[in-house]
Amino acid sequence: MTGPAGAPPGAADVAIIGAGVVGTAIARELARYDLSIVVVDAATDVGTGTTKANTAILHTGFDAVPGSLESRLLRRGSALLRDYATRSGIPVERTGALLVAWTDEQRRALPEIEEKARQNGYTAIRPVSAAGLYQREPHLGPGALAGLEIPDEGVICPWTTPLAYARESMSGTTNLAVFLPFLDDSSFLARLLGSIDLIFIWWMLSLAIGLGVLYRKRTGPIATTMFALYAAIAVIIAAIKTASTGV
Numbered sequence: 001m002t003g004p005a006g007a008p009p010g011a012a013d014v015a016i017i018g019a020g021v022v023g024t025a026i027a028r029e030l031a032r033y034d035l036s037i038v039v040v041d042a043a044t045d046v047g048t049g050t051t052k053a054n055t056a057i058l059h060t061g062f063d064a065v066p067g068s069l070e071s072r073l074l075r076r077g078s079a080l081l082r083d084y085a086t087r088s089g090i091p092v093e094r095t096g097a098l099l100v101a102w103t104d105e106q107r108r109a110l111p112e113i114e115e116k117a118r119q120n121g122y123t124a125i126r127p128v129s130a131a132g133l134y135q136r137e138p139h140l141g142p143g144a145l146a147g148l149e150i151p152d153e154g155v156i157c158p159w160t161t162p163l164a165y166a167r168e169s170m171s172g173t174t175n176l177a178v179f180l181p182f183l184d185d186s187s188f189l190a191r192l193l194g195s196i197d198l199i200f201i202w203w204m205l206s207l208a209i210g211l212g213v214l215y216r217k218r219t220g221p222i223a224t225t226m227f228a229l230y231a232a233i234a235v236i237i238a239a240i241k242t243a244s245t246g247v
């Protein structure tokens, strides 16, 4: 990725302040475009602010104000994040939630909350009797009067999510070519180094160690074979790219 035309070296098209879940999600989205992006944080790692300390709830948005922007975003965000988590290995669990009424006033409010959920497009919500609550959660303290079950509420790992976003947004900058920025981008060497990704090498090393333990073999030869194969593929890719552009 290069900086904006005419800008001093090191300049970026976009600067994102804050590497929490929001900043890293923006970086991941923008990384799909031909932009140079820098994420700046006062801390030394991603997700060290509010992101790391939240309750980890992946919320359906059933109780948001119907018709509000929050309601729309919660519904869409919940579906998108659940799908992304499943694909990218972020720990996520559909635990379901129970909304418990402990007073008569709270019990009288339940039908209104249920109606609100339906207006928000969430129709899986259902009333639960006191007996039903204790059946679902035997450790519930005494005195529950009635409740609502929201089967699609869940929990999601607050740490892995920004890490996954950050990792994906950097996938173009973890290759060996970033260590030699003075190389001509169209040269064979730049393309070769650009095809070798450090994170992929780290994964291969972990895999080689795992295979060594599993099959009781020495890690060195397994890792060397994998690296040799990877290097051969990188050479072929670089050669094809160089040949196809005639440089």
Ligand SMILES: Cc1cc2nc3c(=O)[nH]c(=O)nc-3n(C[C@H](O)[C@H](O)[C@H](O)COP(=O)(O)OP(=O)(O)OC[C@H]3O[C@@H](n4cnc5c(N)ncnc54)[C@H](O)[C@@H]3O)c2cc1C
Binding pocket: 017, 018, 019, 020, 021, 022, 023, 040, 041, 042, 043, 047, 048, 049, 050, 051, 052, 053, 054, 055, 056, 057, 058, 059
């Ligand atoms: C107690 C609690 C429970 C919550 N529970 C949930 C939940 O269950 N489910 C849910 O979805 N949401 C929950 N939230 C909300 C959610 O955690 C936040 O909306 C989310 O983490 C905000 O992410 P962020 O990236 O905007 O902020 P942050 O994670 O705070 O990131 C901001 C980053 O910006 C950096 N920064 C700030 N100022 C500067 C500066 N001037 N220069 C450089 N860097 C700077 C900080 O170091 C920080 O890393 C909860 C929030 C709280 C407080």
